Amino acid sequence: METTDFALEVEGLEKGFDGNAVLKGVSLRVPRGSIFTVLGPSGTGKSVLLKCIGNILAPDSGRIVFEGRPLRDPAAREDFRKRCSFLFQGNALFDSLTALENVALPLEQTTSLGKVEIFKRSLKALQQLEMKDFADRYPGRLSGGMQKRLALARAIVTQPEIVLFDEPTAGLDPLRRNAVFSMIAKYQRRFRFTALVVTHDVPEALAVSDHVALLNQGRIAFEGTPAAFAASSESGIALFRDSVEALRQSLAAIRSEQPAIS
């Protein structure tokens, strides 16, 4: 692939906290218009990687390149900021603003659009996420799934080219996890943005992603298609990939060992 086919390139990214290295030279390339998922066990640095890309944390070393321009360059960083949205693990919705005000905020503060136009676009974004009827509700009065949709509405209202998803299914039950991944896939196809997702939910991620990478102990252990990931026999990959199945089997074994209660 040509360099320009990639929306985002990460080269040798390193980040540590208080002397503990979390990212140890992470490199990956995110193809434009794809859903790219970074998998990995909890605490392996997935969110740190995403926050470095999203410019929330400053990396210790390495490069992040957006459309051929390193983000160290302030102009490139500013451009990236305008064309990128970030979905936080906890949604980071403004609890003192209504759903409509939440969605309107980035337009109000970063564009010179008029009040009527901002209202129209915000309402349209809510409508696209099937949230129009809840425009006057405060985030605290919405369910977890609705809050996720509201956060996505706020993320897409500026028509970003890249959306970064930080653990979008954290703390959700299996049904809601499926719903959130379906939502990402549905709206990614509708709005044609590049989605970079970090998660530890293997089956759901494999079902919707175009590319996956496995981050393990601060390094990329695998990068390729979901099919290649599913077929890989490499021990580290197989161990993580099959961990859910292994847990299920061990639980079944424990149950079978329990004496029957008469």
Added chain:
Amino acid sequence: MVRQIGQTTLGIVRDTGDFTLFCGRAFLSLSKTRRLPRRILRAVYEQGAVCLPVIAIVGVFTGLVLGLQGYHVLSRFGSEGLLGTLVSLSLVREMAPVLAALMLVGQAGSAFAAELGIQRNTEQIAALETMGVNSLGYLVAPRLIAALLVFPAQAALFVVLGLWGGSLSGSVLLGVDSGVYWSAVERAVEFRDLRECFLKAASFGVLTTSICAYMGFHADRNTSSAGARAVSASTTRAVVFSSITVLIADYVISSFFI
């Protein structure tokens, strides 16, 4: 021992520098903030209107106490006629700007620090930054401008209600002639006293709002606690440091005017 003193000193210098940079950035961000008048109006309401009852109650009772105590002290020397002078100068030069600032810190400042702390904890501030919104310009700068308006206005209200309270206890309850009281007030208060009052109030407003904003904004820097406890710790620090700063700044400004 020497090392500890050195480390503490370096820490104070670092924090002071960091705080100064924070304030500078907050004021500079004004130019980058969109729809600023609306944000300022909201901040004026949150700092000013919400605190009105407290300022009114404290103002009236401060005047009542000043009138009561002042009358009994002055009557020893047969100088009850100077009650208006005592009450008005005490209020205008010292009590109104200081007590109004302390009340505003207790009510609006603590709420502001806690709100920012929660916004930091729930990544709302990080969300603003990722949206390309200048978080200092959006959250802090309007409050600083509002403080420049609200603190002097509240101090003025405090003076008016305090004078009325002084008149109530001195004239109505203790029998000092009302005309004597109010003419003493009129003669005593000069333009420079009012200038001192408003300068103090505006300075306290900027200082305390900056401190509360700084503490709340950096609630995540607290190394001894996290989450809700970090927010409560940063709010407590904001109120304590702001109150101490008001008293120190009061002495410094007073020394320039006397």
